[in-house]
Amino acid sequence: MERHDALFIGGGWAEPQGDDHITVVSASTEEVIGRVPEASEADVDAAVAAARGAFDDPGGWPDWEPARRADAMERLADALDRRKDRIARLVSAQNGMPVAIAEQLEGVFPSVVLRYYADLVRTAALEERRPGLMGGTTLVRRRPAGVVAAIVPWNYPQTLASFKIAPALAAGCTMVVKPSPETVLDAYALAEAVMEAELPPGVLNIVPGGREVGRYMITHPRIDKVAFTGSTAAGREIAETCGRLLRPVTLELGGKSAAIVLDDADLGATMENIFGATLLNNGQTCYLGTRVLAPRSRYAEVVEAFSAFAGSLQVGDALDAATQIGPMASARQRDRVESYIGKGRSEGARVTVGGGRPSGLDKGWFVEPTVFADVDNAFTIAQEEIFGPVLSVIPYGDVDEAVAIANDTDYGLGGSVWTSDHERGVQVACRVHTGTIGINGYLPDPTAPFGGVKASGIGRELGPEGLAAYQQNQSVYL
Incomplete structure (x- = not known):
């Protein structure tokens, strides 16, 4: 059985501030295969504070040159590659994904997405000057959206996490990621990879938990953007909340294709x-x-x-x-x-x-x-x-x-x-x-926008459009 007693917050292992745990059961055998802490609201507060500090501190992650962020992302991709077999088996054991598929997708696709966005951000224009119609020129700047709350489902936990992590990190955002309680063990392999890649403390934090933890994250006053993949019913609730808060949100929801x-x-x-x-x-x-x-x-x-x-x-x-x-x-x-x-x-x-x-x-x-x-x-x-x-x-x-x-x-x-x-x-x-x-x-x-219309969601992940979802535009009139 794989057991963990800490949460990944602020670049290292943090003692949880609550007493609740998530028990992980094998989908194939119904046997207990793991146990991890369940994050409390206080743990979410700590994770958001760490992400906020990594974003707001002068010289922090959003102020790094894009090429420097890309280098860090490639180190993270390399670290994930070294764990790909373990990640694939952990995902399969938890959610029932056939391991032959997990080895192709959960073990490989996240690093592919990270490398794609690392390459993209090296060449993407973050500023452009546009000739105006009022006698001047406008400097259009693309700045990171801020601190992102990312909620990941259980069906493709690492792949769908990468859909959010890669463009957010490339844009200069910092993150609090909540994996689903059904698939939390692989999130610890991700945390180990983040540490090995030496991402700055607080850039990426992981807080396992259920719906209540997710609700608390979404409404947290220090969160700037929400990214969610899951059911349409949950997506509607999140959309209502973000609409009330005027908080940008990307929703990848259900389908009946x-x-x-x-x-x-x-x-x-x-x-x-x-x-x-x-x-x-x-x-x-x-x-x-x-x-x-x-x-x-x-x-x-x-x-x-x-x-x-x-x-x-x-x-x-x-x-x-x-x-x-x-x-x-x-x-x-x-x-x-x-x-x-x-x-x-x-x-x-x-x-x-x-x-x-x-x-x-x-x-x-x-x-x-x-x-x-x-x-x-x-x-x-x-x-x-x-x-x-x-x-x-x-x-x-x-x-x-x-x-x-x-x-x-x-x-x-x-x-x-x-x-x-x-x-x-x-x-x-x-x-x-x-x-x-x-x-x-x-x-x-990875190069093409992915997402739905109607009840299948709002916004797009992957492609340059996925990077734009984690950026805000600022116009400077010259």
Whole structure:
């Protein structure tokens, strides 16, 4: 069991000011695998004060030359690389992510994002002079937003933390990061990497905790900006709070994306990519295309192909390299997924594969990969985010109807189009009202803005746009 007794505040290990702890349980075995302190409001105060000092003190982090900050970020990337295998296994043990996926994403992607923003900030213009229309010139300055409260979810704890940490550090912000109570052990590996990289004390602080700790952080009077990834329900509450406080906020929220299979799609050639776009990380991924839209002319074929593929996936312990589908992150999440499977059945959808718990796995929060056929887009399972390995195959007549169904949702985060005609796929993709969409695959890239429309969020992460989210503009009229 991995046990920690301190919090990472002010560049080192700080004794917690409360007595509460977070007990970490393996999603695969239901065994206790860790214990860490749960931050109190007093601990949050200390972390914010440390971040505030690192930001406000003359000569502090925001006053460093961008190249010097970039050097520190690259040291942090190197330190994370040295811990990538440990981080991947910790994440898998906690949230059930198959370790083969964790090694590719949680172990590697954070350092890639850090290096991208380190390179970007070396060349990004922080000032520009614009000729005015009133007889003068304006100096436009891009300054760091300040102290950032970053709240990270459990499904991709290190990857989604890097979406916030990398651009914020590049911009010159300092941070208080709150990992989810389901995934706190990997946060200690991050803290060790920060210490090894010799980031100045207070630049990045970590306070594990639940919703109450998050609420306190968001409303803290010395916080300048909030960055949150999580559910739409929680995002609405945070948006209301930040709106009242006039506090900038970036929200990356839920999704119910469509995977549009066109009538010329070669399913056999693209099924491996379809897995990454529809079932990655046990279906616990916000952008997945869990609504599979199939032409009526090929509906039975598409249902059969997805059912056969889902049924062939290896379900098992997340730490087994052969596992393709691991457990849900918690018993509560498994209950949620199972309740939606029940709703699908009650509304008249037909289960073609899965629909229960896998045999032979008596421990762990497992759900079989499940495919529903005969789904109407108005069904609950087609409108609400399930966050599990459950796909709904919905028929359509022509492309116009497919686009209309894809857009008939409260969400707009991801999506995909599957076709043998690339240009046709692009044309269809551009008609879908969503923040991101892929052609014959889906994989976010650090260079491109990631985020949603409608109930899927506000603002963008990644790309130059992600850096701009942590900057404030100042105009100096000359």
